[in-house]
Amino acid sequence: MLEVRDSHVYIRQTYVLKGISLEVRHGEIVALIGANGAGKTTTLSTISGLTRASRGSIQFRPDKDMPQRDITKVPAEEIVNMGISQCPEGRQVFSDLSVWENLLIGAYLRKDKKAVQSDLKWVCGLFPILRERSRQSAGSLSGGEQMMLAIGRALMSSPRLLLLDEPSLGLAPQLVELIFEMLEQINAKGTTILLVEQNARMALELAQRAYVMETGNITLSGTGKELAENEEVRRAYLGAN
Amino acid sequence: MGSYLAEQLLNGLILGSMYALIAIGFSMIYGIIRLINFAHGDIVMIGAFVTLGLVMNGKISFMVIVVLVLLAGALMGILIERVAFRPMRGAPQVTGFITSLAISILLQNLGILLLTAQPRNFFIPDYLQVFLHIGPVSLRTIDLAIIVTAIVFMTLLVFLVKYTRLGMAMRATAENLNVARLMGININRIIMLTFAIGSGLAGVAGMMWGGKYGQIDPLLGFVPGLKAFVAAVIGGVGSITGAMMGGYLLGFAEVLFVGLLPPIYSSYRDAFVFTTLILILLVLPTGFFGKKTEGEA
Numbered sequence: 001m002l003e004v005r006d007s008h009v010y011i012r013q014t015y016v017l018k019g020i021s022l023e024v025r026h027g028e029i030v031a032l033i034g035a036n037g038a039g040k041t042t043t044l045s046t047i048s049g050l051t052r053a054s055r056g057s058i059q060f061r062p063d064k065d066m067p068q069r070d071i072t073k074v075p076a077e078e079i080v081n082m083g084i085s086q087c088p089e090g091r092q093v094f095s096d097l098s099v100w101e102n103l104l105i106g107a108y109l110r111k112d113k114k115a116v117q118s119d120l121k122w123v124c125g126l127f128p129i130l131r132e133r134s135r136q137s138a139g140s141l142s143g144g145e146q147m148m149l150a151i152g153r154a155l156m157s158s159p160r161l162l163l164l165d166e167p168s169l170g171l172a173p174q175l176v177e178l179i180f181e182m183l184e185q186i187n188a189k190g191t192t193i194l195l196v197e198q199n200a201r202m203a204l205e206l207a208q209r210a211y212v213m214e215t216g217n218i219t220l221s222g223t224g225k226e227l228a229e230n231e232e233v234r235r236a237y238l239g240a241n
Numbered sequence: 242m243g244s245y246l247a248e249q250l251l252n253g254l255i256l257g258s259m260y261a262l263i264a265i266g267f268s269m270i271y272g273i274i275r276l277i278n279f280a281h282g283d284i285v286m287i288g289a290f291v292t293l294g295l296v297m298n299g300k301i302s303f304m305v306i307v308v309l310v311l312l313a314g315a316l317m318g319i320l321i322e323r324v325a326f327r328p329m330r331g332a333p334q335v336t337g338f339i340t341s342l343a344i345s346i347l348l349q350n351l352g353i354l355l356l357t358a359q360p361r362n363f364f365i366p367d368y369l370q371v372f373l374h375i376g377p378v379s380l381r382t383i384d385l386a387i388i389v390t391a392i393v394f395m396t397l398l399v400f401l402v403k404y405t406r407l408g409m410a411m412r413a414t415a416e417n418l419n420v421a422r423l424m425g426i427n428i429n430r431i432i433m434l435t436f437a438i439g440s441g442l443a444g445v446a447g448m449m450w451g452g453k454y455g456q457i458d459p460l461l462g463f464v465p466g467l468k469a470f471v472a473a474v475i476g477g478v479g480s481i482t483g484a485m486m487g488g489y490l491l492g493f494a495e496v497l498f499v500g501l502l503p504p505i506y507s508s509y510r511d512a513f514v515f516t517t518l519i520l521i522l523l524v525l526p527t528g529f530f531g532k533k534t535e536g537e538a
Contacts, residue, residue: 108406108426109425
């Protein structure tokens with residue numbers, strides 16, 4: 001579905017991605033783990049079009065029976081229309097907008113009013129608190145609620161591929177638990193997920209496959225289970241001795 | 242005395258209407274790309290001259306002229322954004338600020354070159370010069386027109402920003418450019434529209450300015466530009482409601498200083514106005530409707 005090939009990215013003269021390649025297949029949950037500053041977020045924003053790679057290519061095929069397209073140079077505001085939606089790091093909900101408006105703006109480009117309504121229903125089913133707080137400003141929500149809103153907003157564009165940046169960041173463990181359960185439900189409904197996480201334990205548990213990033217390179221890859229059992233990964237990211 | 246006070250309040254309302262219209266654009270433009278646009282006042286000047294040109298060159302009805310001036314201001318705003326500010330996008334804030342000063346000086350000097358610095362008499366149709374007596378106050382129809390037109394435009398703007406899809410996109414873009422792009426919002430188009438709306442309103446304010454004071458010259462934009470800046474800061478820069486409130490507050494403050502203080506102080510009115518600004522900012526550093534977390538440049 002998504003193929004990143006040898007992507008090199010500079011941000012203000014800093015060499016952030018040093019030629020990474022990764023692949024996401026239809027229906028998968030793929031995790032990207034690694035320490036702070038490894039380039040995980042840059043990888044996501046390169047895919048979503050916010051950051052431009054200086055070298056390499058990104059190919060995307062929304063559905064199995066659709067043609068593959070080169071999205072390397074497509075700007076962010078068009079990529080979302082092609083079926084990739086990014087839920088940015090640190091939630092970044094529009095705090096001046098109401099909860100409801102945040103959800104609606106997720107569907108900004110969509111013309112199919114009926115489908116938007118049914119997606120609204122679905123998202124509010126996943127996160128009932130959003131309906132309860134629909135008239136409140138998003139800035140008044142708690143951290144966990146904002147996370148749910150950010151995921152809901154990203155889902156409102158009806159993406160084939162959801163890019164999630166650190167959904168566990170700063171949240172209480174039970175809340176992380178709940179959000180990961182929701183991710184499973186979202187995936188079960190047919191949305192492919194590429195998940196960036198520092199919480200490697202939970203990410204590897206959830207994901208079918210995973211990549212490990214270190215200072216701008218992908219150093220390891222394998223199934224979630226393989227990586228969870230890998231000595232290096234255990235030592236570096238899972239806190240084992 | 243009662244009627245004197247009423248007259249002064251009315252003057253404050255008229256002045257405030259114009260300040261508010263100008264301050265809105267100033268605030269919107271700052272809100273969306275964090276640009277202190279010092280060329281904004283010069284759009285007021287352009288609006289005034291376009292009005293004069295249209296009035297002198299034919300029998301176009303004044304209603305139509307309002308719309309044409311709005312469009313002229315909007316086009317000017319779009320042009321300036323495209324030519325001067327878009328290439329500076331992402332540069333440090335001070336770069337944009339200096340660019341706007343340059344544009345302001347450029348527009349003023351172009352005005353002097355093309356139109357001479359000689360003040361010109363501004364014409365308004367006779368029916369806008371009729372004196373009305375309402376209760377204790379007397380005013381010209383143009384004064385009434387200024388007040389009503391300002392309210393109409395502000396109401397339309399608030400409706401647009403609060404209740405339409407475009408307004409929602411504008412608010413989202415003002416809050417976070419990158420995330421707005423992730424939603425599929427074409428931020429270049431939204432920024433252009435913000436300039437168009439803000440500058441259009443400034444153009445209309447220029448028309449009012451000419452009508453109110455009767456004379457215009459290519460440098461007239463400086464004072465309203467500065468006052469609108471103050472009004473926007475009082476209201477909390479970036480907030481449309483704040484800009485409106487700041488505009489009216491400033492209008493009232495200015496007129497009351499002049500009207501209520503002994504006449505020998507009246508030439509210090511701007512000193513009083515700016516002292517008020519300092520006092521307000523001491524108590525409310527981000528203005529009345531400003532956000533607390535406006536840290537980054």
